Amino acid sequence: MSRSKARPDNALKHGILLLATFLALVPSIFMILTSLKSQDEYTFNKVGLPHALVLDHFKSILFDSPLFAWMGNSAILAGGAVLLSTVVSCLGAYAIAMMRFKGRSLLFSVSTALMAVPPVVMIVPLFVLYTQLDLISTFRGTIVIYAGLITPFSVYLLTTFFRTLPKEIFESARIDGAGELFILWKIVLPLSLPALLTLVVVNALYVWNDLIIAIIFLQDDAKRTLMAGISVFQGRYEAQIPLTMAGMVIASAPMVILYIAFQKYFIRGLMAGAIK
Amino acid sequence: MRQYSRFTPYLYVLPLVLLLAFVFGYPLVRIFEFSFKLVRGIDGPWIGFRNYQLILGQDLFWDSVRHNLFLLLAVPAMVIWSLLISVVLYERINGWKLYRIVLFFPYILAIPIIAVVMKKMFQLSGPVNEVLNGLHLDFLALDWIGSSDVALWTVMLLIIWRESALGIILFLARLLSLDESLIEAAKLEGASWWQRVWYVLVPQMKVVIEFYVVVSVITMLSSVFAYVYMMGSGRGGPGTSTMVVEFYIFNALVRTSLPGIASAVSVLLFLVSLLLIIPLFAVRRRANEQELGS
Numbered sequence: 051m052s053r054s055k056a057r058p059d060n061a062l063k064h065g066i067l068l069l070a071t072f073l074a075l076v077p078s079i080f081m082i083l084t085s086l087k088s089q090d091e092y093t094f095n096k097v098g099l100p101h102a103l104v105l106d107h108f109k110s111i112l113f114d115s116p117l118f119a120w121m122g123n124s125a126i127l128a129g130g131a132v133l134l135s136t137v138v139s140c141l142g143a144y145a146i147a148m149m150r151f152k153g154r155s156l157l158f159s160v161s162t163a164l165m166a167v168p169p170v171v172m173i174v175p176l177f178v179l180y181t182q183l184d185l186i187s188t189f190r191g192t193i194v195i196y197a198g199l200i201t202p203f204s205v206y207l208l209t210t211f212f213r214t215l216p217k218e219i220f221e222s223a224r225i226d227g228a229g230e231l232f233i234l235w236k237i238v239l240p241l242s243l244p245a246l247l248t249l250v251v252v253n254a255l256y257v258w259n260d261l262i263i264a265i266i267f268l269q270d271d272a273k274r275t276l277m278a279g280i281s282v283f284q285g286r287y288e289a290q291i292p293l294t295m296a297g298m299v300i301a302s303a304p305m306v307i308l309y310i311a312f313q314k315y316f317i318r319g320l321m322a323g324a325i326k
Numbered sequence: 327m328r329q330y331s332r333f334t335p336y337l338y339v340l341p342l343v344l345l346l347a348f349v350f351g352y353p354l355v356r357i358f359e360f361s362f363k364l365v366r367g368i369d370g371p372w373i374g375f376r377n378y379q380l381i382l383g384q385d386l387f388w389d390s391v392r393h394n395l396f397l398l399l400a401v402p403a404m405v406i407w408s409l410l411i412s413v414v415l416y417e418r419i420n421g422w423k424l425y426r427i428v429l430f431f432p433y434i435l436a437i438p439i440i441a442v443v444m445k446k447m448f449q450l451s452g453p454v455n456e457v458l459n460g461l462h463l464d465f466l467a468l469d470w471i472g473s474s475d476v477a478l479w480t481v482m483l484l485i486i487w488r489e490s491a492l493g494i495i496l497f498l499a500r501l502l503s504l505d506e507s508l509i510e511a512a513k514l515e516g517a518s519w520w521q522r523v524w525y526v527l528v529p530q531m532k533v534v535i536e537f538y539v540v541v542s543v544i545t546m547l548s549s550v551f552a553y554v555y556m557m558g559s560g561r562g563g564p565g566t567s568t569m570v571v572e573f574y575i576f577n578a579l580v581r582t583s584l585p586g587i588a589s590a591v592s593v594l595l596f597l598v599s600l601l602l603i604i605p606l607f608a609v610r611r612r613a614n615e616q617e618l619g620s
Contacts, residue, residue: 059519063414070411071428073487077443078435080453084446096453135345142342151335157343164350166603168548170572171596172349174579174588175356182368198349205342230330230338259436261552262572266580280438281556284445291446302439309434313427317495320433324492324541 078302085296092292107296117300120279123268126189127275128257131196132250135204138197139249143208144234148220158209164202170262172199177266187270195263200253207322211245212238251312251319258305276301357596360589370586377590387591389566390574393478397546397570400482400489404542405535407486408493413523415494416501426498433491441556444484445471471557474567481550481557481568489545493538500534501527537609544602548572548595571595 084092085107087100095101111117145151146158176195177186185191215238223233239246264275274282280301287294309316361377364370381387411429415422432440447454448470455467470480504527512522528535551572554562562569562577571591578588 063417066410066414067425071425074429074432074491077440077447078431080447081443096456138341138345141338145335145338149330149335149338151339154335157339161342161346163603163607164346166544166599166606167350167354168544168572168595168599170548170551170575171357171592171599172353173575174360174585174592175353176349177579178356178360178365178368178585179352194345195349198345201342201345201349230334259552261438261555262576265555266576277436277438277552280436280442281560284442284556285559294442294446298439298442302435305434305436309431313430316434317426317430320430320492321495321499324496 081295081298081302084292085299087292089290089292104292107293108300110293111297111300115283115297116274116279117276117283117297119272120274120276121301121304123189123273124258124276127193127196127264128254130189130193131200131257132253134193134197135201135253136246136249139201139204139208140234140239143205143212144230144238146205146209147212148233148238149230158205161202161205165206169199173262173266180267187268187273189273192263192267195267196257196260199263200256203323204249204253207245207249208242211242215241247315248319248322251315252323255305255316255320256323354596357589357592360586361593363586365585365589366583373586377586381587381590386566386569387574390569390571393568393570394547394550396478397482397485397550398543400486400546401539401542403486404490404493405539407490408497408538409528409531409535411490411494412497412501413527415498416527426495430491430495432488433495435488437488437552438556440488441484441553444480444487445557448480472564474564477558477564477567481553484557485546485550485553489542493542496534496538497531500531504530533609533612537613540602540605540609544599544606547602548599551576 083100084096086103086105087095088102088104088106091101091104142157142161146154172195180186180191183191219237220233223237228236259277260275261277261281264278265281268274268278280298283297284294287297362372362374364373364376415425415429446452449455450469450472454470458464458467468476470476508530509522509526512526517525548571550570554568554570554573555576558564558568558573562573572595575588575591575595578584578591
């Protein structure tokens with residue numbers, strides 16, 4: 051009896067999940083299908099499969115568009131900011147978790163509280179200062195801002211992780227006369243690889259996906275990031291929808307490939323990141 | 327036990343303190359100062375509360391605030407949708423792991439990319455309206471992007487679509503950490519599916535739901551710039567129908583070069599975020615106690 055009841059029940063559940071799957075994927079399906087249509091075909095066939103696969107849009111983007119240069123800029127920013135923030139946060143979190151000093155808990159509380167301050171609040175004075183110092187449209191200036199913005203979360207995550215490590219190991223290393231840097235580099239960091247990986251994923255994704263800092267602080271065409279570039283790209287090819295979609299396919303490719311390859315770290319990392 | 331010198335810890339936290347002081351400390355002090363000044367270029371004379379009077383007397387500012395508040399309507403929709411999907415997924419029907427990867431996918435796509443795609447889909451003569459007309463639902467075929475009555479709803483739809491993915495994953499993680507014996511006991515007692523969900527699962531998800539609500543409220547009030555910038559063609563349009571507070575700051579700073587005005591709005595936004603820190607910390611602590619956090 052329970053079986054006969056379970057079946058329509060299960061069908062309904064599958065139905066709900068299939069609907070959710072459809073909704074989750076339909077923009078990407080539209081993007082990919084449209085990118086393979088010719089401009090003419092799209093005007094009369096917006097929903098269906100392409101009649102003949104047209105790769106021209108991909109060709110023209112590969113050979114004649116700044117998308118890859120923009121990706122390079124985004125990669126420089128993400129790499130630079132993540133590296134700077136990770137080094138600073140590892141040192142800081144190590145001291146907070148493993149050493150005793152005055153102001154330790156105050157520093158940790160303040161740093162943690164900063165996670166809840168919206169980045170847009172910090173923009174005005176930094177923009178004014180950077181204009182004065184001629185740091186607008188420089189990678190180094192923008193990397194420092196991004197690194198700062200992601201650091202409170204890094205400190206929070208690393209400190210809580212370091213605190214879970216068994217204390218005995220460090221104390222015996224200290225008795226053996228090991229220096230603090232040696233302990234951090236040779237003992238703590240190797241034990242913290244999962245946390246570090248999570249951190250790199252969340253932070254790199256934040257910088258890669260950010261729009262507001264990028265359009266304000268990198269106004270020079272040559273320094274534009276991928277996300278800022280996309281808004282330019284969209285405006286330039288307003289009416290050429292298949293070409294625009296081909297651009298979006300290429301622009302989303304790096305993260306989609308990384309997600310498929312490392313989905314465990316992405317899911318875990320973004321969940322942890324949401325906690326900020 | 328301690329072998330390091332008294333100064334070593336300070337040496338370790340020095341770069342951290344400097345970085346935070348520069349990126350957070352300096353701006354947080356300056357927005358207060360700038361908000362009372364007529365800033366032209368890099369500085370300017372004190373003008374008391376004039377910046378505040380100006381923005382508080384301006385319709386555009388209040389429209390922006392209203393739009394942020396309007397977006398809060400997305401939160402219940404996100405919670406209900408995420409709850410439904412995560413609870414169904416929890417039954418571990420065949421292929422739930424694959425579903426999880428797929429359902430989290432919207433959160434992986436960058437906002438500008440997905441906004442461009444959605445904008446094309448929801449054009450007046452775009453595929454969404456074509457399908458709606460084909461289904462004889464002509465009355466639903468709205469001018470999603472171009473009408474100032476509808477545009478903010480379309481932005482909200484995009485926000486719900488993307489941010490729900492996070493809710494699903496968070497809720498599912500909580501469900502998977504539950505003790506299965508309770509739900510088994512409820513099954514044996516003959517509780518129906520709805521009863522099991524409502525009386526067994528949902529009460530145990532209370533903390534994670536609260537947490538998701540607080541995080542989403544913060545998002546709606548202070549982190550929707552990318553959605554709005556892309557959907558409203560960089561102008562908060564059509565007209566000012568998708569203007570939000572972040573965008574107001576952006577315009578005042580970059581387009582009209584009024585850092586004083588932009589700072590006054592930043593101060594107000596900062597004060598709102600301070601109010602939200604209290605519930606955020608409370609729910610984060612409770613979530614961590616349930617080992618949800620990192």
